[in-house]
Every structure is written in C-alpha cells, then in structure tokens.
C-alpha cells in the first residue's frame with residue numbers, strides 16, 4: 001500500500017518507519033525540509049509541498065496527518081482539499097478535538113478518519129494503540145497500514161462514527177492525567193513520609209506482580225533510575241493540559257462526575273503558579289486575619 005505522511009516530528013517519523021518496515025511505500029512531507037531529506041534517505045519518496053505529495057500519490061490517495069492539532073491540521077486540509085475526491089482517505093492521527101474532527105469530516109469530500117494515537121515516541125519499537133473513528137469502508141481499507149503502525153491487529157479498532165476515535169483518545173488522556181497524579185501522590189508520601197525509602201526499588205517491586213503495576217509505573221521506575229530518587233533538578237511545573245481540559249469540559253456537558261480527572265487537571269494548572277506562591281493561598285492567609293485576627297504569615 002502507498003501512503004502519504006504529512007508531519008515528520010516525534011510521532012510522524014515513527015509512523016513512516018513502521019510503514020516502511022512493513023513494506024508499504026511512503027510519500028513524505030513536512031515544513032522542515034531537513035526531516036524530509038532524512039526520511040528520503042531511509043527510502044521514502046520526498047515531497048516539497050502538500051500539492052506535490054498529492055500529485056505523487058496519484059489516484060486513491062491515502063494520507064496520514066501527524067501535525068500538531070489545530071491550525072496545522074486546518075492549513076494542511078486546505079492545501080489538500082482541491083486534490084481530494086470521495087475515493088480518497090485522510091487520517092488525522094494527532095490529538096485533535098473530536099468535534100473539530102467531525103466538522104472536518106463534513107467539510108471534505110474524502111473519507112475522514114480521526115485516529116487517537118497512544119504510546120508516544122517511546123513506543124517506536126512496539127507500535128501504537130490506535131483508536132479510529134469514521135467510515136467503516138475507509139477503516140477496512142487501511143487495515144494493513146494500521147496493523148503496521150499499531151502493535152498489530154489487536155492494537156487498533158474502529159471505535160465508531162466520525163469523532164469517536166478522538167473522543168476515546170480524549171478520555172484516554174484524562175485517565176492518563178489521573179493515573180500520573182495518583183502515582184505522584186503515592187510517591188510523594190513515600191518520599192516525605194516516615195521511612196527512608198529507595199523509590200526506585202519500590203517502583204521496581206510494585207512493577208513485579210503488584211496490583212498497581214503498569215507502563216506508567218515502569219516510567220516512574222525509569223525516572224527514579226535516571227534522575228535519582230529525589231528527581232534531582234526536575235522542576236514542579238507540569239505542561240500540557242488541553243486534552244484533559246476537553247475531557248473535563250465534556251464531563252460537565254454530559255453531567256458526569258469525574259472528580260479525579262478534574263483534580264489531576266487542576267493540580268497540573270496549580271503547578272504553574274509563580275515561584276512567590278499561589279495567590280489563592282496568599283489570599284486565604286490574609287482572609288483568616290480579616291475574620292479571625294489570626295496572624296498573617298509574611299514573606300521574609
């Protein structure tokens with residue numbers, strides 16, 4: 001099978017490598033020419049624009065987008081649009097909002113698959129988990145490519161109609177936030193608590209047979225091994241947040257209580273408070289003086 005891949009960053013390069021390893025032909029494009037040259041050396045056909053990629057694909061285009069969510073997806077689709085017909089398939093493998101994916105599927109003549117991709121760059125060897133939404137015929141048509149990009153046949157499935165793939169991935173990320181938060185809290189208590197513990201040893205022991213073993217826990221073990229059990233100079237600032245925000249927004253709209261995911265998102269935002277301290281905590285400190293004449297703790 002021949003596929004066009006647009007977006008050759010951390011994830012797109014893996015998509016290209018895995019497709020080519022499985023014997024598929026790839027036409028590749030990225031705004032960054034040096035990455036295009038790199039994949040061309042590895043055997044992909046280079047394209048110097050979206051139009052060039054579309055022309056090189058010929059009839060029945062199958063195109064995988066792995067660009068950042070948002071404007072880059074819209075810009076790419078706008079360039080692709082004049083070249084697309086109803087027999088063509090476009091997959092968005094990035095973290096797009098599911099409603100934007102539904103809108104995009106309605107705006108293009110091609111069959112549009114929204115594909116949640118999990119595993120991250122660390123899964124280059126093993127393959128990804130792919131959650132696909134969109135027309136059944138387009139999913140069926142792409143099974144050989146999905147087999148290659150995913151861990152295999154069990155690593156992908158069609159979740160439902162348009163939007164369902166990115167919807168499932170959005171919820172996956174909410175779960176990811178909550179799991180990270182709960183491992184973080186457990187290890188914080190172990191680090192600050194009453195025993196002098198080797199957290200790498202704890203993580204390794206838990207990863208071998210414990211109820212709470214998981215890949216994220218293996219990544220905790222790796223972090224302690226590589227950074228030291230006190231995490232060295234790792235800052236207490238957690239970036240990201242868009243997919244978790246969407247999960248919480250959707251839960252509010254559906255009136256479904258997700259306190260753990262909300263709390264994990266909130267802690268992430270809280271981590272970004274300026275160094276001089278959280279404003280809310282400073283105000284609470286002053287208000288206790290206001291109503292109770294309690295002493296105000298002041299900065300040095």
Ligand SMILES: NC(=O)C1=CN([C@@H]2O[C@H](COP(=O)(O)OP(=O)(O)OC[C@H]3O[C@@H](n4cnc5c(N)ncnc54)[C@H](O)[C@@H]3O)[C@@H](O)[C@H]2O)C=CC1
Pocket residue numbers: 006007008009010011012029030031032035066067068069072073075076093094095096117118119120121
């Ligand atoms: N990194 C991760 O752990 C995961 C990322 N994703 C999603 O996959 C998508 C890609 O992520 P990464 O590979 O990590 O990003 P990245 O920043 O490493 O790579 C993005 C690539 O897209 C290219 N690009 C940007 N705009 C373009 C355009 N208009 N036309 C052509 N190329 C363009 C950039 O030059 C860059 O090479 C994002 O939606 C991300 O949220 C999904 C799962 C995991």
Ligand SMILES: O=C(CO)[C@H](O)[C@H](O)COP(=O)(O)O
Pocket residue numbers: 095117118119120173176239240241242243244
């Ligand atoms: O989808 C992912 C993992 O599953 C990406 O790593 C994503 O960037 C994680 O979300 P955030 O940036 O909000 O932490």
